[in-house]
Amino acid sequence: MASDQLSRQQRRKVQRDALERGAKVMARGLGPELGEAEALGIALIVHERLTDAGRPARAGEAAEMVETLLEKTLANEVRGLDLGCRKGCSYCCSALVTCSAPEIFRVASWLRLNATTAAAPIKLPEIAAEVVRRHGVSLEQMFNERAPCPLLIAGACGVYPVRPIPCRSLFSMSSEACRLALEENSGEVPIVGGAMQKGEMARTLLLAAVSAAGLSDRGIELTAGVMAVIEKPDAEARWLAGENVFDGVMGGDRSPGSRRAQDHIAKLLGALVG
Numbered sequence: 001m002a003s004d005q006l007s008r009q010q011r012r013k014v015q016r017d018a019l020e021r022g023a024k025v026m027a028r029g030l031g032p033e034l035g036e037a038e039a040l041g042i043a044l045i046v047h048e049r050l051t052d053a054g055r056p057a058r059a060g061e062a063a064e065m066v067e068t069l070l071e072k073t074l075a076n077e078v079r080g081l082d083l084g085c086r087k088g089c090s091y092c093c094s095a096l097v098t099c100s101a102p103e104i105f106r107v108a109s110w111l112r113l114n115a116t117t118a119a120a121p122i123k124l125p126e127i128a129a130e131v132v133r134r135h136g137v138s139l140e141q142m143f144n145e146r147a148p149c150p151l152l153i154a155g156a157c158g159v160y161p162v163r164p165i166p167c168r169s170l171f172s173m174s175s176e177a178c179r180l181a182l183e184e185n186s187g188e189v190p191i192v193g194g195a196m197q198k199g200e201m202a203r204t205l206l207l208a209a210v211s212a213a214g215l216s217d218r219g220i221e222l223t224a225g226v227m228a229v230i231e232k233p234d235a236e237a238r239w240l241a242g243e244n245v246f247d248g249v250m251g252g253d254r255s256p257g258s259r260r261a262q263d264h265i266a267k268l269l270g271a272l273v274g
């Protein structure tokens with residue numbers, strides 16, 4: 001029976017079951033396959049946080065929940081692999097990063113607290129100037145420039161503890177292959193496909209919860225998004241109230257497959273909590 005045809009009592013039972021299954025996966029990480037009930041459970045847990053009106057930073061907290069799940073998952077995924085990735089290797093940090101609003105709020109609130117006290121201080125005015133410079137620059141020009149991410153500070157990610165899902169889930173078996181791809185636009189990068197897929201799965205669960213909560217699920221370019229809200233500590237509350245606080249910031253679409261999966265879970269979730 002579809003969840004929109006269930007009685008209130010049956011709905012509560014499905015919810016309880018999904019929450020229990022979701023909590024188990026949250027504790028151990030995503031496995032090779034994710035069942036529908038487990039996916040629904042995780043999205044439900046994230047949705048509960050996103051709709052807890054008593055928590056002003058609940059969007060960023062929802063991102064943190066999913067990123068914590070992803071970290072557990074990725075630790076399993078890359079265990080034993082001879083990766084090229086290491087601190088100081090940053091050829092991959094020259095691509096535009098698109099992420100969700102909750103991920104942006106998490107980065108922005110971390111920067112408010114840590115930008116000046118970080119081991120390598122982060123100069124927000126310089127980042128803001130780079131965002132302004134990039135405004136109106138075409139994607140092709142950006143690609144040709146291979147300009148590093150403005151949050152790359154002294155060769156390392158300046159927001160490493162709160163970096164968004166796409167940055168977390170990219171691993172390569174060869175740093176040299178990454179260099180060749182960036183500097184000479186040649187060769188294939190041997191990325192760890194399983195890690196990338198888990199990142200996409202995590203993002204799907206976060207965005208399903210976001211859209212079931214009636215919030216905007218649009219992709220937002222990371223640095224411009226952070227700079228749009230960094231000086232506005234009330235931006236998260238305004239976004240949660242339905243305001244478009246990222247007006248004019250470039251976005252990005254999800255692949256049709258990921259979008260379908262997201263819409264499917266959001267629909268199930270909506271029928272359960274609606």
Ligand code: SF4
Nearest residue numbers: 084085089091092178
């Ligand atoms: S993905 Fe490539 S460039 Fe990025 S840290 Fe790993 S090896 Fe280095």
Ligand code: SF4
Nearest residue numbers: 093149151152157167
């Ligand atoms: S946020 Fe950090 S990890 Fe992601 S592209 Fe920028 S510097 Fe690299």
